Amino acid sequence: MKKSLEKLLNKPLPVDPFMPQRAVITDIEELAPDHKKFSFAFCDESVNDSWNHIPGQFVMLTVPGAGEIPISICSSPTRKGTVELTVRKVGRKTEVLHRLKPGDYVAIRGPYGNGFPVGIMEGHNVLIIAGGLGIAPLRSLIWYILDRRHRFKEVYILYGTRSYEYVLYKEELKRLRERNDLKCLYTLDKFETEEDRRWADRKGLLTELIPMVELEPSETFVAVCGPPVAYRFIGKELLKHGYPESQIFVSLERKMECGIGKCGHCQIGYKFACIDGPVFPLWDTKNLPEMI
Amino acid sequence: MDFHIERAKVLPKSNLAKFLEGLKNLSTLIAPVKKGDKFIFSEIEKVSDVAVNYTRTILPPKKFLVPYRRERFSYSTDTLQFNKEFKVRDQIIFGVHSCDLHGISILDSVYLKENPDPRYLEIRKRTVLIGISCMPDEFCFCLSTGTAFPDGANWDLFLTDIGADYFVTIGSPKGDEIVLKLRKLFKDIEKKDLYLYKESTSKKKKAFKLEKLPDLERISQLIELEYDSEVWKEGSERCLGCGTCTNVCPTCFCYTSVDVPTLDGKKVKRIEFTTSCQYPYYSLVAGGHYFKPDRASRFKHRYYHKFVGYPYQIEKLGCVGCGRCSAECPAGISIVETINRLRGIDEKELREATEQASSR
Amino acid sequence: MVRIGIMGLTGCSGCQCEILNCQEALLKMLKRVSINFFPLAQDDNSLEDLDILFVEGSVTTEEDERKVKKGREVSSLLVAIGSCACYGGVQSQRNDEVSLTEMVKAVYGEKGVPVKVSKPRAVSEVVEVDYELPGCPLDKKQFVYTVASLLSGVKPFFPKIPVCHECKLSENECLILKGIPCQGPVTFSGCGAPCTSAGVGCQGCRGNCDFPNFEEMVSLLTQRGLSVEDAVKFLKVFRGYTAKEIKVRGVVDEKGA
Amino acid sequence: MKRELNVNHLSRVEGHGAVDIVIDGSALKEIRLRFTEGPRFFEYITRERLYTEIPKIVSRICGICYVSHRLASSMAIEDAFGVEVTEEIKLLRKLLIVGEYLESHALHLYFLALPDYMGYGSAIEMAKDYPNIVKRGFAIKEVGNRIMKTIAGKTVHGENVLAGGFKSIPEKEQLERIRDDLYGIIPELKATLSLFDSLNYPEANSPHNYELSLKGGHFGSLCEELEISDGTVFTKREYEFFVEEEVSPYSTAKRSTIKGKAFLIGPLARVNRALDSYHPSVKEEIKKLKNALPSSNPFLSNLARAVELLEAGFLGIETVERLLNAYPFEPEVPLEPKKGEGYGVKEAPRGTLYHRYAFDENGRCIGANIITPTAQLQAVIEENLASLVEKDLHLPDSELKKRAEMLVRAYDP
Numbered sequence A: 001m002k003k004s005l006e007k008l009l010n011k012p013l014p015v016d017p018f019m020p021q022r023a024v025i026t027d028i029e030e031l032a033p034d035h036k037k038f039s040f041a042f043c044d045e046s047v048n049d050s051w052n053h054i055p056g057q058f059v060m061l062t063v064p065g066a067g068e069i070p071i072s073i074c075s076s077p078t079r080k081g082t083v084e085l086t087v088r089k090v091g092r093k094t095e096v097l098h099r100l101k102p103g104d105y106v107a108i109r110g111p112y113g114n115g116f117p118v119g120i121m122e123g124h125n126v127l128i129i130a131g132g133l134g135i136a137p138l139r140s141l142i143w144y145i146l147d148r149r150h151r152f153k154e155v156y157i158l159y160g161t162r163s164y165e166y167v168l169y170k171e172e173l174k175r176l177r178e179r180n181d182l183k184c185l186y187t188l189d190k191f192e193t194e195e196d197r198r199w200a201d202r203k204g205l206l207t208e209l210i211p212m213v214e215l216e217p218s219e220t221f222v223a224v225c226g227p228p229v230a231y232r233f234i235g236k237e238l239l240k241h242g243y244p245e246s247q248i249f250v251s252l253e254r255k256m257e258c259g260i261g262k263c264g265h266c267q268i269g270y271k272f273a274c275i276d277g278p279v280f281p282l283w284d285t286k287n288l289p290e291m292i
Numbered sequence B: 001m002d003f004h005i006e007r008a009k010v011l012p013k014s015n016l017a018k019f020l021e022g023l024k025n026l027s028t029l030i031a032p033v034k035k036g037d038k039f040i041f042s043e044i045e046k047v048s049d050v051a052v053n054y055t056r057t058i059l060p061p062k063k064f065l066v067p068y069r070r071e072r073f074s075y076s077t078d079t080l081q082f083n084k085e086f087k088v089r090d091q092i093i094f095g096v097h098s099c100d101l102h103g104i105s106i107l108d109s110v111y112l113k114e115n116p117d118p119r120y121l122e123i124r125k126r127t128v129l130i131g132i133s134c135m136p137d138e139f140c141f142c143l144s145t146g147t148a149f150p151d152g153a154n155w156d157l158f159l160t161d162i163g164a165d166y167f168v169t170i171g172s173p174k175g176d177e178i179v180l181k182l183r184k185l186f187k188d189i190e191k192k193d194l195y196l197y198k199e200s201t202s203k204k205k206k207a208f209k210l211e212k213l214p215d216l217e218r219i220s221q222l223i224e225l226e227y228d229s230e231v232w233k234e235g236s237e238r239c240l241g242c243g244t245c246t247n248v249c250p251t252c253f254c255y256t257s258v259d260v261p262t263l264d265g266k267k268v269k270r271i272e273f274t275t276s277c278q279y280p281y282y283s284l285v286a287g288g289h290y291f292k293p294d295r296a297s298r299f300k301h302r303y304y305h306k307f308v309g310y311p312y313q314i315e316k317l318g319c320v321g322c323g324r325c326s327a328e329c330p331a332g333i334s335i336v337e338t339i340n341r342l343r344g345i346d347e348k349e350l351r352e353a354t355e356q357a358s359s360r
Numbered sequence C: 001m002v003r004i005g006i007m008g009l010t011g012c013s014g015c016q017c018e019i020l021n022c023q024e025a026l027l028k029m030l031k032r033v034s035i036n037f038f039p040l041a042q043d044d045n046s047l048e049d050l051d052i053l054f055v056e057g058s059v060t061t062e063e064d065e066r067k068v069k070k071g072r073e074v075s076s077l078l079v080a081i082g083s084c085a086c087y088g089g090v091q092s093q094r095n096d097e098v099s100l101t102e103m104v105k106a107v108y109g110e111k112g113v114p115v116k117v118s119k120p121r122a123v124s125e126v127v128e129v130d131y132e133l134p135g136c137p138l139d140k141k142q143f144v145y146t147v148a149s150l151l152s153g154v155k156p157f158f159p160k161i162p163v164c165h166e167c168k169l170s171e172n173e174c175l176i177l178k179g180i181p182c183q184g185p186v187t188f189s190g191c192g193a194p195c196t197s198a199g200v201g202c203q204g205c206r207g208n209c210d211f212p213n214f215e216e217m218v219s220l221l222t223q224r225g226l227s228v229e230d231a232v233k234f235l236k237v238f239r240g241y242t243a244k245e246i247k248v249r250g251v252v253d254e255k256g257a
Numbered sequence D: 001m002k003r004e005l006n007v008n009h010l011s012r013v014e015g016h017g018a019v020d021i022v023i024d025g026s027a028l029k030e031i032r033l034r035f036t037e038g039p040r041f042f043e044y045i046t047r048e049r050l051y052t053e054i055p056k057i058v059s060r061i062c063g064i065c066y067v068s069h070r071l072a073s074s075m076a077i078e079d080a081f082g083v084e085v086t087e088e089i090k091l092l093r094k095l096l097i098v099g100e101y102l103e104s105h106a107l108h109l110y111f112l113a114l115p116d117y118m119g120y121g122s123a124i125e126m127a128k129d130y131p132n133i134v135k136r137g138f139a140i141k142e143v144g145n146r147i148m149k150t151i152a153g154k155t156v157h158g159e160n161v162l163a164g165g166f167k168s169i170p171e172k173e174q175l176e177r178i179r180d181d182l183y184g185i186i187p188e189l190k191a192t193l194s195l196f197d198s199l200n201y202p203e204a205n206s207p208h209n210y211e212l213s214l215k216g217g218h219f220g221s222l223c224e225e226l227e228i229s230d231g232t233v234f235t236k237r238e239y240e241f242f243v244e245e246e247v248s249p250y251s252t253a254k255r256s257t258i259k260g261k262a263f264l265i266g267p268l269a270r271v272n273r274a275l276d277s278y279h280p281s282v283k284e285e286i287k288k289l290k291n292a293l294p295s296s297n298p299f300l301s302n303l304a305r306a307v308e309l310l311e312a313g314f315l316g317i318e319t320v321e322r323l324l325n326a327y328p329f330e331p332e333v334p335l336e337p338k339k340g341e342g343y344g345v346k347e348a349p350r351g352t353l354y355h356r357y358a359f360d361e362n363g364r365c366i367g368a369n370i371i372t373p374t375a376q377l378q379a380v381i382e383e384n385l386a387s388l389v390e391k392d393l394h395l396p397d398s399e400l401k402k403r404a405e406m407l408v409r410a411y412d413p
């Protein structure tokens, strides 16, 4: 028998990676229409203590009766004790999740995926670009950076949504804007209400904010997350302004059933979004033509 | 137990039925049987049903390692207690061809290397694989994929047809044990047997129509470079998107899982079922966005995954040349033809390339 | 108790029979649901205040239309069951070929029918439909799964994949390859491919799968002895109003050739 | 005083029916049985379709007796093309019919009719007090369903019933399973017969002008001749000559008559004729009945169904045995389309039905006529209703309505 196979077959049965941990909902915050932030605590204390993740990673969340969904972790690993997820109501499973109340059980497994390369980002400028719900995984990164502010150089946050109503983490983002150790630029698609005007720095697309960023591109790491259609334009704009493609990281969404490279649904070209991503350098888009 | 060490034995064909009977007494026996004009792997009740000289089964033996519909676990709705109910039995899969053995190797890599799946591991541990040699038909191209012969043993026993007998190579302690238990049926190898065994290799190679074989050298790069080729579009016009090609493939592993509540609402089962990248919903995400929006992109994806994805993930081609996808496609689309057209190579060049490959 | 209703419009009652054929599951179901409306099987029926209403049959008469509209009003969820309710059923296969008056005249003569009729329509053409369980008749397992899911407050999940999926996984010899006309590649699975398993080609009773490739389907059927015209008619039988999606590749060429 | 009774939605009958009764003083003025079922134009949608499509399309006329429509149309097609199927195919068809009868009769007896006699609104209610009786109904139905599923592919609208025979035949093990199932339910069938013999049927003695059935009256018969109770025997080709159809002014079902008069079809008409041809054990059981057969009480249709159920059990066993002896056999005979006309008749559980088709030389249908049991029952039910109402005029409205409903249900139109 082959050595490699012998090694594989002689392993003892591993901990089941498909088996989630029971958790209880501790808090639910309504962020915007159809968007809620859920906080969870694992029923098993030891899991709570040992929980650690990298910003940009995601979990597989079992919604009782409905099934499993991949959701990015929006809390920062620097703040322990709870796992937070922000979920938009879009379909079968998220609908059921949105009906749950604090105290209800769910089950979670993870964290999965690679996350943003925070280690190599250290010592550089960071430009964070978020569109809509894309702010969720980036919120994790933002707080990670702010809690270790000294390790990073300049930080920019660009955030665009439909309208003020759909701005997520409103209070947090307002307070960020008041800080002087980072710059925030916010945009909205619509400029209809008074609130819209008060909130946004300008009306229009996220891409229009990029020229306003005053950073040395070669010294900067960029983290992008947004709706699938936005990537192409954001990527083009960033390249135009001289950001190196190996320093631009995009977080992608795909259909996922397992989160651990077994179900195949998340394939992007030859890569799996779950184990090779969901964060990819923009360079990959050349190899993975259908990525964006 | 006797101390027993042996590399190979000879099983006279006349003893085959007894051998099978012996296997059946050891545990559940699975082997190819005839169904209509085709063959399928099936649990054996009467050993006389076993078809030894088959070319290919409709579905690969994969179905006994990764059932097409399987329960991952169930949980109670009120307290969310998880419960695994699946049972694993000992099984012997007899009569597996070389390509399918290679296919199982690929599944092993997928399921056991990164994030090993305990269910697969348990099934795999309790499965004995007994291979058998075969002759190619017009759909086979395992010579190109390098899977025409079993390599460094992921099998327990392998039977090579050498005329009046089978030359039985022993690949694992489990295989050895079987031979030991049924040793009355076997003969020791003689020089002529070894000669015939060696000869069988070239005999099989010669049975391929070389000019029909695809050239798979540098296929990964080729497919990447031909990303925008018209060949994809032309193929996809005929493709029905019926998923047959992936469902019959020994290396495809994609699945979808659904949580199915029971009627009393007290329990939920998580069911996983085999799916195909050829189905539109496969790449559908929230907001109605299809990542593989048209048939051409789905059609192309299969080749992309087989010839670029697998090499990236597990360092092997994802195709073992079994020819099932071409033999079963209702629209008659052939993987070999697609590759040849992609390559755009002329006949002569192709022959030279494969002759070289086969003489290696 | 969840209140459900089962209503029959113009159809063969086969779907309602299949529901009665669920037997064991039905008895289990009755622990959690009360059947408030089911004229085929019980006397006291009230079409009021329902949680789920299952509707069988196509909308063909004025009475059908009135009934289904009322049903929609009083029920939170409306599930169309069977191909008549989902697509219009076999009775709608000639909707695009002939006029209603012609049909009435041919079958009933000059006197006509004593009720007000329209061309057979799918339920969704008249009222909003929440879920569709196609099939002629509907599939028992899918019905039970749908009820179980809805009782748990979850929408059922039905990927619209082709019948070939279930056919191949049942290890049938492909009928198309054997020269027998089969609609498996363009038909919405979920039935478990009973027809192809019995050696009869799929007749398409469950309607379209996602993005069916009709051009190739028609061309395959013509290679198996049907004329283009007959192939299209074969495909049309159960597809009702969705039959207009059937496209034929290079019609002129194929006729010429 | 004018009384008007309307049962607008007959429940527990398949399809949509309504009864209007108008009574003036002490005389019945008008009685109307209306079928409000939407028309589906089967005679028209079959036109221009290939013969291979016909059985499939007409199968959808009725989900309960689809086997009958499929077989009648298949036989009509075979007739038109001048082919005869083999003995084995006929046997397999017979077995299929056994399945159909077990399913349909059990459904009717236990779920549609029995609640009336036991005083319940539905079998679901009845199940609470009499779970075992309902379970027995389920058990019989289940065997019928399994037979249909095994032979036809599905329980309802199985596509494996075609002109020329079948595309495939069941495996030997499956046939053996059917045989064992059938042996298993014989006691249940006997119990059904005695249960339905013990019920209190309303008195109604309305001798029918004519009774019509296939010759001999046996439900499993595949013969091509028909028989009227006055002794007339005719072939299926003469059907439209004897049974005349006219469009009804108030019902979507057409109305048929023989020699201008209403006639009875269905279980009672059949059993009245077939008593002598039954299996000895069935004859034995019939002797024990307290209700006498033959009979002209339409309510006894239910008893007739129970008799046929038992006969179906024995016929089934005999047929499977013969099939097993002949195993394996060719599933179909080849068909060669040609121009012409063909006829098919068959005893459906609720009565005789008739199909006629004309084909062009390519085997496309150019004309069809289908006479369903419902159409033929229209007149006789109205007639029976009239005599029932006249006899029971004194009864209060609700009771009279209930009687009327029970009567219609006994016919299961």
Ligand SMILES: Cc1cc2nc3c(=O)[nH]c(=O)nc-3n(C[C@H](O)[C@H](O)[C@H](O)COP(=O)(O)OP(=O)(O)OC[C@H]3O[C@@H](n4cnc5c(N)ncnc54)[C@H](O)[C@@H]3O)c2cc1C
Binding pocket: A058, A068, A069, A070, A071, A072, A073, A085, A086, A087, A088, A089, A090, A091, A092, A093, A094, A095, A133, A136, A137, A252, A253, A254, A255, A256, A257, A278, B281, B283, B284, B285, B286, B287, B288, B289
């Ligand atoms: C790595 C990753 C991180 C994500 N992070 C977040 C997050 O932080 N917040 C958030 O709200 N959403 C997130 N999503 C998306 C989220 O998983 C889907 O919105 C969710 O699965 C939809 O489930 P549903 O059952 O409600 O929708 P469905 O009713 O199943 O379908 C609605 C739509 O969602 C698609 N869909 C179904 N299942 C999945 C799936 N497993 N993955 C993706 N799409 C699917 C369907 O194809 C359909 O188009 C993330 C997805 C990925 C892959």
Ligand code: SF4
Binding pocket: B245, B248, B249, B250, B251, B306, B318, B319, B320, B321, B322, B323, B324, B325, B326, B335
């Ligand atoms: S891709 Fe086709 S030939 Fe290759 S292994 Fe899969 S089924 Fe066999």
Ligand code: SF4
Binding pocket: B242, B244, B330, C163, C164, C165, C167, C168, C172, C173, C174, C175, C176, C177, C182, C183, C184, C185, C196, C202
């Ligand atoms: S028989 Fe029909 S359904 Fe089955 S694989 Fe072939 S085309 Fe598909």
Ligand code: SF4
Binding pocket: C135, C136, C163, C187, C188, C191, C192, C193, C194, C195, C196, C201, C202, C203, C204, C205, C206, C207, D159
């Ligand atoms: S195989 Fe086709 S015709 Fe048969 S039940 Fe399924 S969808 Fe209907």
